[in-house]
Amino acid sequence: MSCGNVSIPFPFGIKLGCFATEQFYLKCLRALPGTDLPVLELNGSLVVSDISIDEGILLVDEKPEPSDLFSNPETLYALSGKRGVVKWAVVKMPCLHAQLNESDYKCLSSHSDCIDVTDDGTLKLLGYRCKCSSGFEGNPYIKDGCTDINECLQPDKYTCNGICHNNKFGSYTCTSSVIFCITIGLSSGGGILFLAVFVAILTRRWNRAIQKRSRKRYFRKNKGILLEHIISSDKSANDGTKIFSLEDLEKGTNNFDQARVVGRGGHGTVYKGILIDQRVVAIKKSTLSVISEIEEFINEVSILS
Numbered sequence: 001m002s003c004g005n006v007s008i009p010f011p012f013g014i015k016l017g018c019f020a021t022e023q024f025y026l027k028c029l030r031a032l033p034g035t036d037l038p039v040l041e042l043n044g045s046l047v048v049s050d051i052s053i054d055e056g057i058l059l060v061d062e063k064p065e066p067s068d069l070f071s072n073p074e075t076l077y078a079l080s081g082k083r084g085v086v087k088w089a090v091v092k093m094p095c096l097h098a099q100l101n102e103s104d105y106k107c108l109s110s111h112s113d114c115i116d117v118t119d120d121g122t123l124k125l126l127g128y129r130c131k132c133s134s135g136f137e138g139n140p141y142i143k144d145g146c147t148d149i150n151e152c153l154q155p156d157k158y159t160c161n162g163i164c165h166n167n168k169f170g171s172y173t174c175t176s177s178v179i180f181c182i183t184i185g186l187s188s189g190g191g192i193l194f195l196a197v198f199v200a201i202l203t204r205r206w207n208r209a210i211q212k213r214s215r216k217r218y219f220r221k222n223k224g225i226l227l228e229h230i231i232s233s234d235k236s237a238n239d240g241t242k243i244f245s246l247e248d249l250e251k252g253t254n255n256f257d258q259a260r261v262v263g264r265g266g267h268g269t270v271y272k273g274i275l276i277d278q279r280v281v282a283i284k285k286s287t288l289s290v291i292s293e294i295e296e297f298i299n300e301v302s303i304l305s
Contacts (some may be wrong), residue, residue: 003028004036056129058086089117089127112140136168230302266298
């Protein structure tokens with residue numbers, strides 16, 4: 001199901017009988033001729049622009065107030081503390097209790113996992129949501145909704161430093177590309193030297209590709225996409241705001257030399273940096289690992305921008 005250009009996966013729905021509970025009911029309203037917008041029935045001011053089953057979040061075009069979300073004691077939505085991002089849980093119950101009651105357990109797919117949802121600020125347990133297990137994708141709220149995937153087609157998510165073989169249900173194997181190339185060289189007789197050079201070049205390029213994919217993966221894990229969304233959607237942000245590469249920051253701080261430290265705060269360490277164009281700047285490096293604190297750090301970056 002969909003409304004406009006927004007896909008509406010279960011447990012959400014836009015027709016009666018097609019959603020899990022009333023908290024997941026979206027009205028598909030006609031804003032302009034040819035333009036439909038999904039709006040949360042419980043809060044008519046929230047227009048949903050995207051729904052993520054894997055992350056358990058809604059992207060909305062208007063920042064909700066906590067009172068709007070919690071006026072109903074049975075409301076399942078939880079404000080994450082960031083503009084336009086709303087967390088949700090499918091049932092107000094911890095996974096440990098939910099898994100004991102098979103008749104009401106919402107993770108219907110046999111290849112799905114239960115994840116507890118907590119409030120970012122208070123860490124209060126809000127309920128649980130479901131997610132497809134590693135090696136599977138789809139909708140965990142539907143029977144057989146999580147299906148096996150070809151991990152080799154998703155190198156950004158499933159790293160293989162060699163030759164990837166998708167020969168396992170829900171998993172994959174990885175064969176070293178170096179061993180593979182050496183075997184070919186030995187069997188062909190007289191081309192060992194050529195293959196050695198070729199393997200060295202191939203390995204260097206492969207390592208660079210692996211490093212690039214790893215950075216993309218950590219960029220998403222550490223809420224980099226959320227930072228981009230906040231900056232792009234905030235009209236008050238400086239037009240010159242940009243995201244620098246790690247190389248630029250390492251050069252600017254002499255590889256984060258301790259001699260460049262000018263202060264330490266609750267969210268990280270501040271270094272004196274000198275950019276390529278000789279501008280002297282302050283570079284703050286986060287030392288946090290808890291997801292909620294990472295979002296606070298990103299929010300601080302957004303405010304400073």
